[in-house]
Amino acid sequence: MSVRIAVVKESTAGxxxxxATPETVKKFAGLGAEVAVESGAGSSASISDQAYADAGAKLGDRASVLKDADIILGVQGPDPDSLKGAKKGAWIVAGLNPFGERARVDAYAAAGFEALAMELMPRITRAQSMDILSSQSNLSGYKAVLDAASEYGRAFPMMMTAAGTVSAARVFIMGVGVAGLQAIATARRLGAQVSATDVRSATKEQIQSLGAKPIFVENVAGIEGEGSGGYATEMSPEYQKAQAELVSAHIAKQDIVITTALIPGRPAPRLISDAQIASMRPGSVIVDLAVEQGGNVEGAKAGEVVEIHGVKIVGHRNVPSRLAADTSALFSRNLFNFLSAFWDKDGGLPQLDDEIGGAIRLTQNGKVVNPRLLS
Structure with missing residues (x-):
């Protein structure tokens, strides 16, 4: 008997x-799976129902798609009430925001689902192709620069004209993870003068390799900022003070600042204060990619572009969704790479190993089992 995979239409606003895309539907079919897609699931990502049907998927309403499904795929965790009719023991594989949506996790457990949070994928070599945070952050960094350019009332590159020279925009990237590196590369391609900073000293060479200027605190020994799995950790008061002084002087000279700093399971660290915003010249732009986790920038508002001291603070929600066709293609490949790596050729559910399964499994047998939610 083949594994039945359900692809549900996203219900979260925006x-x-x-x-799943027609590409991954074909790949799952190649593994012997039966794929059912809720009608209209791909319309906002420029994928028609016919394209899914041509790839071998069965189309239907939510109830028919969920019926007998072994695995339910989503981008964001589906509302537990919308899963009525799905069988106990079914897997929910999606970005589940377990720390921000704990009640939903509890509801999955009560309903007997096995919830697998893809954003908790361990950052190990063999799981790189399964990492939804990296794939989505890459395009977020790119889009952040485009959003900044759209709000900025001047040109990015230096231009030599008969009427005089237009100076290159000065762009400062704060946080050099996947999103930050892509932001550097994109701003450089647009001709900006780019600088960047991070709490992890190892990123200095990465910044330089992309042609940007690293802005780092020197003479504060023993602070690397590197946490487990390559994530940043919170810094000591000494480092924070030194960084604030260095960054304040630098921010005052910038035209555009893009902040990307996140700490998993905790509010985003505050990087830019109201006083620092006031030091920037009117018409400058700040893009806060962490606005939905509390924000790196004082005064930033999720879902809004606000103006403070003449500086525009851009706080778009769900930036990956603003490039839905490409981010869906990458996200769906992450899900396929994950499930196919553990595929049971005899037709049973994939058999997860302890390292990956233990990291991403939230619920099992009616209970919340993830150690990070139980501690």
Missing amino acids: EKRVS
């Missing part, structure tokens, strides 16, 4: 992505 979510345009979809968790």
Whole structure:
């Protein structure tokens, strides 16, 4: 008997992505799976129902798609009430925001679902192709620069004209993870003068390799900022003070600042204060990619572009969804790479190993089992 996979239409407001594309539907079919897609699931990502049908998927309403499904795929976790009719023991594989949506996790457990949070995928070599945070952050960094350019009332590159020279925009990237590196590369391609900083000293060479200027605190020994799995950790008061002084002087000279700093399971660290915003010249732009986790920038508002001291603070929600076709393609490949790596050729559910399964499994047998939610 083949594994039945359900692809549900996203119900979260503003979510345009979809968790499977015709490409991955074909790949799952190649493994022997039966794929059912809720009608209209891909419309906001520019994928028609016919394209899914041509790839071998069965189309239907939510109830028919969920019936007998072994695995339910989503971009964001589906509302537990919308899963009525799905069988106990079914897997929910999606970005589940377990720390921000704990009640939903508890509801999955009560309903007997096995919830697998893809954003908790361990950052190990063999799981790189399964990492939804990296794939989505890459395009977020790119889009952040485009959003900044759209709000900025001047040109990015230096231009030599008969009427005089237009100076290059000065762009400062704060946080050099996947999103930050892509932001550097994109701003450089647009001709900006780019600088960047991070709490992890190892990123200095990465910044330089992309042609940007690293802005780092020197003479504060023993602070690397590197946490487990390559994530940043919170810094000591000494480092924070030194960084604030260095960054304040630098921010005052910038035209555009893009902040990307996140700490998993905790509010985003505050990087830019109201006083620092006031030091920037009117018409400058700040893009806060962490606005939905509390924000890196004082005064930033999720879902809004606000103006403070003449500086525009851009706080778009769900930036990956603003490039839904491409982010859906990458997200769906992450899900396929994950499930196919553990595929049971005899037709049973994939058999997860302890390292990956233990990291991403939230619920099992009616209970919340993830150590990070139990501690």
